[in-house]
Amino acid sequence: MASRTAHPNHQLISSEDVEGTNVYDMKGSKIGDIDHLMIDKISGRVTYAVMSFGGFIGLGHSHYPIPWAALKYDNKLSGYVTGITEQQLKDAPAFSDDSWSDRNWETQTYKHYNATPYWM
Amino acid sequence: MASRTAHPNHQLISSEDVEGTNVYDMKGSKIGDIDHLMIDKISGRVTYAVMSFGGFIGLGHSHYPIPWAALKYDNKLSGYVTGITEQQLKDAPAFSDDSWSDRNWETQTYKHYNATPYWM
Numbered sequence A, B: 001m002a003s004r005t006a007h008p009n010h011q012l013i014s015s016e017d018v019e020g021t022n023v024y025d026m027k028g029s030k031i032g033d034i035d036h037l038m039i040d041k042i043s044g045r046v047t048y049a050v051m052s053f054g055g056f057i058g059l060g061h062s063h064y065p066i067p068w069a070a071l072k073y074d075n076k077l078s079g080y081v082t083g084i085t086e087q088q089l090k091d092a093p094a095f096s097d098d099s100w101s102d103r104n105w106e107t108q109t110y111k112h113y114n115a116t117p118y119w120m
Helices: A002-006 A086-090 A097-101 A103-112 B002-006 B086-090 B097-101 B103-112
Strands: A012-014 A022-024 A030-040 A046-052 A063-067 A071-074 A079-082 B012-014 B022-024 B030-040 B046-052 B063-067 B072-074 B079-081
Touching: A012 B046, A030 A079, A046 B012, A063 A103, A097 A103, B063 B103, B097 B103
Parallel strands: A022 A079, B022 B079
Antiparallel strands: A012 B030, A022 A030, A030 A046, A030 B012, A046 A063, A071 A079, B022 B030, B030 B046, B046 B063, B072 B079
16 A cells, blocks of 8 residues: 555554454465454563464364464465464464463464564 | 462453453542453554543543553452543543544553553
């Protein structure tokens, strides 16, 4: 968009609007959307997008936490693009509510998705 | 909390839960709450908390964007503490929906609240 050149910082979005933003695969097909974000209360960094995968058949769960670094915003699509595959989701480290405070789980998850840990 | 020592990373919060988190002044009195966050879509940084100030009499608006760096999370209060005063809010740079893409407004606002710009 031309306006993005004129306003290079036009890239702020409300947390309420991120919830529901589409996520696409590398071919540009929608694979799901962002249900909500996990935020580091202190640093103010987004650490995970918890995604809803309505379109992927055969997944064991309805929601999966994805490292933020595995998503890339695409202005043309007005959504995020990821290289994450269905098989990666199926093979992802098991997840529970306790995982958010489990650095071992975090380390495994970021490694699983080949993402650079946010705490490094 | 002792558990925070055992789980140093127990500081992740859902974006849905940040919306509604209380904000306190330096004396520990509640002055408002966080309505929503503004997030940099690309970097995943929280840039502003848009606060609702029900308790502050005489403010011209119901919501004010506050630089994220002007808030500090307090585990004991389970909320954010800020040194921002009512007078600062009254004197804040005028705000519109276009402000999110206006680096001049952003610069003035961060300066007004003595906060370090997130884009530096």
